[in-house]
Amino acid sequence: MKKTISIIGGGTSSFLLAAFLNTEKYEVTIYEKNKTSGRKFLVAGKGGFNLTHSEAVLELIERYTPNDFLKEALLHFTNDAFINWLHARNIPTYIGTSKRVYPKEGIKPITVLKTILDHLKEKGILFKYEHTFSGWDAENNLLINDKSTPSDYTVFSLGGGSWKITGSDGLWLDKFEQKGVKTLPFDASNCTFKISWNGDFLSKHEGKPLKNIAVSCLGKRQKGEAVITKMGLEGNAIYSLSPQIRAQLKSQKKAVIYIDFKPTLSLEALTSKIVNSNFKNTTQILKKELKLTPPQIDLLKIKLPKEHYLNAILLSESIKKFPLEVYELGLLDEAISTAGGISLTAVDSNFQLHTIPNQFCIGEMLNWDAPTGGYLIQACASTGVYLSNYLNKID
Known part of the structure; x- marks a missing residue:
């Protein structure tokens, strides 16, 4: 019988995690509280859709704060690897004068999102919309819409604390703090x-x-x-x-x-x-x-x-x-991204929570920081793929 993986949140890190998970081994479900997935992904595309940055990966790693935490994930799934993966999904890209990587002209963010979602559905990934994470029961099982939802492995991909209109409101922070997970208040980044x-x-x-x-x-x-x-x-x-x-x-x-x-x-x-x-x-x-x-x-x-x-x-x-x-x-909700969230000391090298075995945090909900220019999406993608590699190797 397949083991189950529950992914909480529908964004870049969860999409790439699901894309690389072995679905012959796992039954994978993405729970999203909105009626659709990828709303922040689409909003990010309005100002120029930077999918990643084309600079050498060792230079790219130095753009992050702290730069050592994400190093292994970025080396495992580099910017070149991300570009190649997109091309294999029929999402061609080009490098702009700023060395940022964009979808080829004429390809809109909604097209990129739909292509990725279609790929996940073809893999057998199940999506459940209007399903909100509401905490844990006494046995550390997920509470989804206040209902206990057991799973062999749980991956949180809940985003940061800005752009509430997209669902990335950071309200999950208190739940983790109450659970004894070390957290940090959100701070605006890439803001006014x-x-x-x-x-x-x-x-x-x-x-x-x-x-x-x-x-x-x-x-x-x-x-x-x-x-x-x-x-x-x-x-x-x-x-x-x-x-x-x-x-x-x-x-x-x-x-x-x-x-x-x-x-x-x-x-x-x-x-x-x-x-x-x-x-x-x-x-x-x-x-x-x-x-x-x-x-x-x-x-x-x-x-x-x-x-x-x-x-x-x-x-x-x-x-x-x-x-x-x-x-x-500037205002937290108007910031392009946020720092804060889950402390980096609260997870191990595979992003697993120290206090709750078999439960993981990836993407922007972790306390790392990056400038604009494709770095945010790249790191989210890399953390997802890196975790998939760990989960796929579990006996």
Whole structure:
């Protein structure tokens, strides 16, 4: 007789787990509290559907915080392996200029989702919708819709604490804490980072990008761009600094980031360009010689004293290391992803809970962090496939 595996939650990590499980050995059921699966998967696709990132896997691993926890899973099911798996499911991809991997043009997120779900159904995976995890009974059996649901193995793939509209509300956290599983409160990641802008500056530049910059915080540096919003800054240049900014906010109640407006130039080269420019007006030098944008120039004008702005050395230093204070994270529910959830010390190397044998946690519900750009989906997929390999080897 086949043993049973119950997967709680219908998202990327559960889909890839189910796709690689041996269905000759296991009867697999995915329980989803919504009427359909993959709602967060679809919402993620609205802003540019990054399925993974194409950089070398060892470089990719370094993008995660902490990077050692996911290493074995990412090496077991790499970004190349994920791309090949998608291609085998008739989901061709292409690499964009940012090295992010997308479905080929014309293939919508709903098509990708339907293709994956059809593949799972062909494998014999059973889906039960409007079935909500509500805890455990006295024998550690699942409670689904408050009804005891015994299973040989249980895998939780419940997501993080953002985008409640998709069902990823994090309300499961209290149930695990009450069960004695070590948990951490959810924190926003890849979110708006709140900055108190000058009112005139905001009225002129809200919605405009700061392009070709590098942002630094606590020794970590990221090139890219950020968008000026009413609340602060968003964008790939700052998203990857989420762990560092959160750490400063928790320890000091504020965080300082530094923007390099000309990351392609050294301080010495930048100073030389200013000193030797044919333009005599400082603003013209910034605009014509250095090609700084109006938002960048206005930030320098607002922040710097006049004598500082007119001094080539001091101005150069500010262009290379312009400070901005972040006073708060954006709303948790509006964050692209979250940190927190199940503590990494609560699971073993195969994601099995120490306190409840034969029950596992995978995907974003675990306390790891990643920037945008395909890293989130990749790690969720890798944790699912890695666990399938462990379960398939059990006698």
